[in-house]
Each structure stands twice: as C-alpha cells, then as structure tokens.
Amino acid sequence: AQSVTQLDSQVPVFEEAPVELRCNYSSSVSVYLFWYVQYPNQGLQLLLKYLSGSTLVKGINGFEAEFNKSQTSFHLRKPSVHISDTAEYFCAVSGGNQGGKLIFGQGTELSVKP
C-alpha cells in the first residue's frame, strides 16, 4: 500500500526567505504526486503535480517541486516567500494499487512572519 509522510508539521519562516517543505512517499509501483494548499477556512487547491517526464515541476504562486525516485521524495520549494503563502500544505500520492485514489500526508503548516 502507498503512504505519504510529511516530515515537518510546522515550518516558521521570515518573509522573503526561501522555504522547503519535505515529503516522502512509499510505493512499489509508479505513482502520481501532488501538492495541495489550504488557506485558512477554505478547501484545498492544487499547487502542482508530477505525472511523468521532467523531475522538476513548476506550479502556481512561484512554487516548484522536485521528484526524486531513488529517494522517494517530492519536496516543495519556493525561493522567496510572502505573507500570503501562510497556509497548510498537503502532499498526496495516487496510482498503483490504490485504484487511483488520493492518499494524503499529514500536512505542513507554513507560517510566514514579517
């Protein structure tokens, strides 16, 4: 079965600093990988996804993620964060023997301070 682990539950960072949110997954078969963002009191919104091809994926709001098959990781990065990036971020995986259903990680709360 597939699983997703987000290594940090909370990440505080100052405005304009770089940030990396870490995600590891386990699967014995090919998977699709996603990052979703949840702003306070809202539903989830897709940031980016990896399906195949280039391992560096660019998403909305200046975020990017790198797929590393050997390390089974899909870390999310942004070179310079803004106050408006304060939100909870979820890594998710689908495919393989899960019937295409999305399996989510526990979430990482990004807090950007002035």
Place this chain on the structure above:
Amino acid sequence: NAGVTQTPKFQVLKTGQSMTLQCAQDMNHEYMSWYRQDPGMGLRLIHYSVGAGITDQGEVPNGYNVSRSTTEDFPLRLLSAAPSQTSVYFCASSSGTGHYEQYFGPGTRLTVT
C-alpha cells in the same frame, strides 16, 4: 460555474442524531469523494463514487453512508452521530482518478456533543 458546493458550512449535533451533508458539483465530473480532516492526520477518504449508481468505501467508512443517484450530487449521511465524528468534512470531484486534479468544496465543520 460554481464548482463544488457544500451545505451546511457549520453544524452542531447531539450524540445519536442523524443528518446529511450535501455536496453538489456542476462540472459534469464522474468521480466524487468525501474526506474528513482532523488535526495532524491530513485528509482521510470516507467514501467515493466513480459514477452515478456506483459507490465504494474509503479508508474510514464506518458510521457513514453515501449514495449517488445523479452525476451532480453526492450526499454523506451520518446515521447516529458520535463525538468521534467531530471533524471538518470535504467533498471533492474530478474528471477521473489517478492523475486527475481533484476540486474541493469549502468544507463543513461538524461538532458532535
């Protein structure tokens, strides 16, 4: 295009009461699902549907029922509410499974006392 809508936004129930959380989408999506979100646990799949008349259980289905009589609607029923069902519930829809993006509703915050 309203996307995915959920009602109500907030609900308080007493233990043992029943209720239905409503979910509708206007994107003609075949796949719909219900998740619950609890602190530190991410989102967990309750039930899902791959089309009208077809539903299946997810990771945490106990205490919940679903049906899908139309493409647009996918209600979630709590038969006898328990405090352990206090959570935020999200409905989502997509064109399919696997690599397709899921579109989420704004959520229903349920408290069971």
